Amino acid sequence: MKRFTTAIVRYEQPLESVRKAVELSRGLEQLPARAKVFIKPNIVFWTRVVPFPKWGVITTSRVVEDMVVLLKERGIDDITIGEGTVTMNPKDTETPAHAFETLGYRKLEKRYGVKCLNVFERPFQKVDLGEGIHLQFSADFMDSDFIVDVPVLKTHNQAVVSLGIKNLKGVLNIASRKKCHSADPQKDLNYLIARLPEKIPPVFALLDGIYTNERGPSFDGKIRRTNVLVASADLLSADLVGARVLGYEPAEVPHLVHAARNQGRPLDLADIALTGEPLEAVASRHEYDFAYVSSASGTMPVPLAKEGLQGLTYHKYDLSMCTYCSGINGLMLTAIRHAWKGQPWDEIEVLTGKMMKPTPGKKKTILIGQCIYEANKKDPHIQEMIAVKGCPPKLEDLIQALHRAGIEANPGLFENYDQLPGFFLPRYQGRPEFDEAFFQVH
Secondary structure (H helix, E strand, O other), X not given: OOOEEEEEXXXXXXXXXXXXXXXXXXXXXXXXXXXXXXXXXXXXOOOOOOOOOOOOOEOOHHHHHHHHHXXXXXXXXXXXXXXXXXXXXXXOOHHHHHHHHHOOHHXXXXXXXXXXXXXXXXXXXXXXXXXXXXXXXXXXXXOOOEEEEEOEEEEEOOOEEEOHHHHHHHXXXXXXXXXXXXXXXXXXXXXXHOOHHHHOOOEEEEEEEEEEEEOOOOOOOEEEEEEEEEEEOOHHHHHHHHHHHXXXXXXXXXXXXXXXXXXXXXXXXXXXXXXXXXXXXXXXXXXXXXXXXXXXXXXXXXXXXXOOOOOEEEOOOOOOOOHHHHHHHHHHHXXXXXXXXXXXXXXXXXXXXOOOOOOOOOOXXXXXXXXXXXXXXXXXXXXXXXXXXXOOOOHHHHHXXXXXXXXXXXXXXXXXXXXXXXXXXXXXXXXXXXXXXXXOOO
């Protein structure tokens, strides 16, 4: 049986810890001389408006720079750092540029001669992944000789974990990302993201677990200082080990089950040669799910149910809800929670994603997003349809929909949406282990 070397390393000091992970994993042994290398970090979210928690959300600039240095030591001069950060306005190029500047990537350009690019400003290439699946990948990514995949070690409220394979979604165009959130019960999100690695250049995966994220992937998760790196020249092996570090058996992660089956690999790490730290010494359970409850008062998240809300059914998101609607889901729930004054609402139901169906007997049905509107616009069980048709939905349309349903939500929450991430920052202030310097290049 072929064995795939995978390293677990404690992060202890700049450069040397990443160097140790590379050496123990033998991760760059297959790097071609004079290769064109594409580094893919994870910048899942960004805002120019307020400081926000980056720990456990975004790949540390420290690890990105360390990888650049190690590549330069090997004589690699053609290095690109590329990402496709989703913004509420798909035409917004200023926010990704601000992210690159703030994270120090422009300094890396000047210091090491690397290139930094927003993949949405560059061409895409159609890739046939088999089974009738065609997705558009960044042409720069696909034209590279070698990929360095540097995700954050975190859980994900839809995919269970978001590691190296899931990080590849960031080089797809918007239409392909939406396609991944399919309404097909067989070819769903997990099925599709499991196929992303199948036609790409060789990969070295370095999972950045200096900070890890429970109930990720964003700033509203519970962030921990963990100081762990996982490295492998085999992407699936890195993810299988990374899942275990986060406290999950790979069999609990559907897209890893698909990926292992596609590659004819076992899920029990039997074909992985672990080096460095013992797995049991670093593993720690990170929950991924947000609990919802169903009762006579309706379906809703546990925090809303504890407030005693009545007359509202807000179904739990499913795999078909794409990134855009995911980004506003928390805002909607926050607005509803603050609008509750103790008087039952008039049998309101909220549907999201692409698959949900209205419940007979509900008086008002809010459809959030173009996809769920198209799926239900002719459903006879809807008594009063309140449709927010945009893709992505407009914030002003969301507040109007709530008001029309009789939920007197505060418009200020929507008008100041860009400031919401800043409200999570006080959780980490005054705690020296959460150091902003990890996201700077000095």
